[in-house]
Amino acid sequence: MKALVLAGGKGTRLRPLTHTSAKQLVPVANKPVLFYGLEALRDAGITTVGIVVGDTAAEVRAAVGDGSRFGLRVTYIPQQAPLGLAHCVLISREFLGDDPFVMYLGDNFLVGGISGLVDAFREGDCDARILLTKVAEPQFYGVAELGPGGEIRGLQEKPEHPRSDYAIVGVYTFSPVVHDAVRAITPSVRGELEITDAIQWLIDNGFRVDSHLVGGYWKDTGRLQDILECNRIVLEQVERDIAGTVDGLSELTGRVVVAPGAVVENSVLRGPIVVGADAKIISSYVGPFTSIGRRCVVQNAEIEYSIVLDGSCVDGVSRIAHSLIGRNVEVSRAAGVSNTHELMIGDHSRIQVRS
Structure with a gap:
């Protein structure tokens, strides 16, 4: 089994930090978020990893290298523009071959690893197994509607009236049939090939897509408050x-x-x-x-x-x-006049000062 790790994207919600740095390399407890994902893949027994990279490719390469420090063999797959998660699968066809694989979004943070998800997929007979978690406000997420056996019946993208409170987490397992799905779908209104459309294609064409619930803690680290919360969770465990x-x-x-x-x-x-x-x-x-x-x-x-x-x-x-x-x-501290703030701030920054 292989892994496809997505480490491209713009990271607009973490600007200005991500103007000069990959969002996946923002540290949590002094270790980049991406490294937690790579270690989770290794711990699940996956050692052959493709990393899809974009504008920050040089920085990601410098941080990860050939993957040997993690016990991995890493191949880099350039994506010329962020054209969607399913597009990442499309351009990785040669690397993935006919092997089943895990797709892992590199800015997602999971406590507890993914071994349970990977083992369940290996032992089951489904064509995809998607990681889900219950959320309080499902209207802000991609949402999965489940059948009685835990199979996924349908998906909704940020629905006004959600049919469940199960949000899609950024870790997926696929059989090679997903390559047919990503070739069959068309770009969304955002101009991207959406992985949710590819999964829906699998469901509509009679392939089994199962769910797997997050066993530990999960966050998409795209916002400041999410990064700080992940930092808190990890620091709770330090000795x-x-x-x-x-x-x-x-x-x-x-x-x-x-x-x-x-x-x-x-x-x-x-x-x-x-x-x-x-x-x-x-x-x-x-x-x-x-x-x-x-x-x-x-x-x-x-x-x-x-x-x-x-x-x-x-x-x-x-x-x-x-x-x-x-x-x-x-x-x-600013010198000179008291109660004066002296600032030199880059684009897209946010500064809060006491009035």
Whole structure:
């Protein structure tokens, strides 16, 4: 069995971060979201993986390499434009051959892995098995209508009146017959080949499509609040590990990870938090559910429930919360007139300041 991982797309909901970085490489607890998916595939016994890449192909290649660090053999499949999930299957025909495969959206975050889904598909007699989860507001998702045996009878895309509360998660298993489906469908009103249309084609043509419910936690990490929530979920599971240097004036409480080369001086760290390699935390407070990336500096500052990416500096600012700070960013106190904010902000940014 093979895997097709989708790591293209524009990531418009996470701009400006995704102007310069792949959305699949945004870190959760200092590890890119994409890596969690690759590890889940490996743990399910799948080692041959194709990664569909777009404008951020170079960055994804640099991060993943040949896949050997994950125990995988990776092939890269370029997609010239984001023309839909079914289009990804269409252009991957040569790589996939006649093997069954898992299609995994690289910006999806699953706790608990996909071994149950893969094993059920291997042992069953269906042509596709689709991962589903119950949601409170199904009108905002692709929704599956189920039969009494768990088979999928029909799909709705963001329906005004949903026929169920089962949303489609971004992990699918397919037999080779799906190649007929993606060739048979036509572009949607968005101009894309929709995977939901391909699945509906399978159903309409008498092929069995079964459902599989998410056993753990799932999020599509396309929005800031989703990234922060995933960060919280992962940090809930970390174990205390102090490999860096912590001075006697600092107070560390709870599950705190300080990576090798990191330095903590005269600071309060309240877990769960992760401090990356070679970071410096000086005369600061770092509160729960915060991830500080590699080579960051947090000095005379307060921050909690946030993610700070590699190489950034937060100096003299309090209090930062519910924030995602990109790579090599400088956040500092303005000099001069009191109660004045001095900002240099890129396109599509969002800044909230106290009035």
